[in-house]
Amino acid sequence: MADLKLQDIKGEYDVIISLGSWCGPSLNLRRHNLRRFSFPLDWVVSNSLSDVNKLLKNGFDGFMDIRQMQRIDGVAAYLDDGDAVFADEGRKKQNAHFIQDSTYNIISVHDFPIIEEQDWKQRYPSYKEKLNYRIRKFIDILANSQSVLFIRWGAVIIPEALELRSILAGMTPGKCNILFLDPIADIPSVKEIDWGIDGICTVQVPSQSPNDDSMWNHVYDGLAITDYWKN
Incomplete structure (x- = not known):
């Protein structure tokens, strides 16, 4: 199997979804007009990919109880x-x-x-109602999309990446690609990493400049969303 280069990731998807680990992926999807929906991991901090895998594998059971x-x-x-x-x-x-x-x-x-x-806790009922809606939307969108790109910023190792790919493949019947942005200290620019894993593109990005528009532009330019979910 061959891994995806950054250029291979580019193209149209029915939906592009952030899997954390912070707000940057979602904010920049919106800045590039690549975001139509709010999903459960958009505005939270999820530092551990292992914990995100656990959450997805459990179907969000008990999340934010x-x-x-x-x-x-x-x-x-x-x-x-x-x-x-x-x-x-x-x-x-x-x-x-x-x-x-x-x-x-x-x-x-x-x-x-x-x-x-x-x-x-006084705000909890309205928060949980909104979160449950986003969870239902996430599950429904995945189950009914023909092509999905997932994007995650954060430290990543191959076993966790493979586990995530396996979990997501069971949630969506269509084409499923994952783009990892792995923040590394003291590197000057985006660097592609060759893992040789089908459906996964991994790039190292400068950890010292997570809000650098030029970095996000380099990663997101060439992505587009179809009209499949257009309201």
């Missing part, structure tokens, strides 16, 4: 599908708690606003 969620140290902007939310009293941006799912080690960083004298 309130019984396994806890507030941890950390603050980020409060976002609504990637857009900053402003406080009612003015144009001051709101911040959000870091809330971790202790089973899957995935952190909600944009969903629970910090409001004085309000416990984060």
Whole structure:
């Protein structure tokens, strides 16, 4: 089997989906007009691919169940599908708690606003309703798409990549490709890695500049989405 070069990944897909590990892949999909839907891993921190594999293999069972969620140290902007939310009293941006799912080690960083004298759990019902909708959408879109590209930023090793490919192949009947962006310190530019694995393209990217538009442009230019899911 031959792995995919970055140029081989380019082309049209019915849907392009971010699998984390942070918001960068989704934000830049939107910037390139390659994003039509919100999915469960768009706006969370999922540092471990092994944990993401576990989540997908379990079909999101128990994901962000309130019984396994806890507030941890950390603050980020409060976002609504990637857009900053402003406080009612003015144009001051709101911040959000870091809330971790202790089973899957995935952190909600944009969903629970910090409001004085309000416990984060008060927002849980509306959050869980939105999350469940995104999970159902994710499963339905995969089951009914003819071509899907998954994109993930984060450290990756071959056994975990192979496991992810196997899990995703069981969730979608169509063509399924995966693009890994592996952040590496002190490299000057994007570098392709030859793993020799069918359906997987891996590129190393500079870890010191995750918000560099030129880097994302290099990776995303040449990608497009079909009208298959156009509303």
